[in-house]
Amino acid sequence: xxxxxxxxxxxxxxxxxxxxxxxxxxxxxxxxxxxxxxxx
Numbered sequence: 001x002x003x004x005x006x007x008x009x010x011x012x013x014x015x016x017x018x019x020x021x022x023x024x025x026x027x028x029x030x031x032x033x034x035x036x037x038x039x040x
Contacts, residue, residue: 009016
């Protein structure tokens, strides 16, 4: 089972990385927006 998961992981690695970067950027923007809206 782990071997199959590893194969899947290597297949989808680039897509997963792009998704994580996009989610990270979105979360950062939301946090920045909340901080700015608190101070203004």
